[in-house]
Amino acid sequence: MDKRKTLKVLITAFCLIVLSLFFSSVSDSAEYVIPKKFTTPPPPFTPGIFPCSQCHQGMPADKKPRKLEQMHQEITLRHMPDGWCFDCHNADNRDKLRLANGKLISFGESYYLCGQCHGTVLRDWKAGLHGKRTGQWNGEKEYRLCVHCHWPHEPAFKPLTPMPPPVKPSDIK
Ligand code: HEC
Ligand code: HEC
Ligand code: HEC
Ligand code: HEC
Helix, strand or coil: CHHHHHHHHHHHHHHHHHHHHHHHHHHHHHCCCCCCCCECCCCCCCCCCCCCHHHHCCCCCCCCCCCCCCCCCCCCCCCCCCCCHHHCECCCCCCCEECCCCCEECHHHHHHHHHCCCHHHHHHHHCCCCCCEEECCCCCEEECCHHHHCCCCCCCCCCCCCCCCCCCHHHCC
């Protein structure tokens, strides 16, 4: 009687292990694999602007929000109410971006910067649902950076002027 009981327990345990192995392997193969590294084209800098340190090295950082007049006049911040340059740029080494936790990242990884506030968009971007990637469906891929499409200082797209409706063939003289 005791022997049969132990046998039953052993068989049940064995079945459970086999089942759990089966299901874990099924869910593993069904899960989409997000790469750990993202290959991107170089950041779309204005020619000559990078490295920033060519001018900023030795220049004291001016953290006061103001209208820039001697340089970067084309940059007006229309993003993040009350935000300023050093929410994203690093004051001491201008060639790096700075995350909120103080970590410095290169301009080639700026998607991590954007992902701090646009977490769901970054998640979609990694999976190829937002933005654009090219390459092989089951192999190497190249991701476009967020800043290839969105100007970080004023990310909203300008509204397009609608085109006039087409002329009806009967109205063409
Ligand atoms: C040709 C020289 C030059 C280059 C290259 C340059 N900057 Fe500047 N930058 C300036 C000057 C000059 C100012 C001060 C402008 C003012 O006060 O009106 C400035 C101001 C700034 C400021 C405002 C805060 C401060 O310290 O005054 C930021 C942020 C900044 N630059 C970021 C950058 C970044 C990022 C790059 C590289 C992608 C870069 N700059 C490249 C010359 C340069
Ligand atoms: C939301 C984050 C963010 C803020 C705020 C921000 N920047 Fe930037 N900035 C970026 C990122 C990201 C890039 C890199 C774009 C790229 O890779 O080409 C950039 C690029 C630049 C460049 C190089 C532009 C070019 O023509 O290639 C300059 C100069 C610059 N920033 C200055 C500033 C100044 C000055 C301010 C404040 C008035 C500021 N930024 C505020 C994120 C930010
Ligand atoms: C500190 C938080 C923060 C960071 C970092 C940040 N954003 Fe934003 N972003 C916001 C907020 C808040 C809004 C909505 C309010 C606004 O538009 O000013 C916004 C709006 C946007 C929009 C929508 C604009 C519209 O009105 O359609 C885009 C696109 C965008 N961000 C792209 C980016 C990109 C690209 C980066 C990285 C370079 C970035 N953001 C980094 C906070 C952030
Ligand atoms: C290939 C171009 C492209 C790239 C790369 C890209 N976006 Fe976008 N993004 C768009 C377009 C186009 C829209 C407008 C979609 C719409 O209006 O429905 C948009 C909309 C947005 C919006 C506003 C709407 C929303 O879904 O909240 C945010 C925020 C945003 N993008 C952030 C990002 C961030 C962050 C990245 C990088 C992780 C990124 N984008 C990469 C093209 C791009």
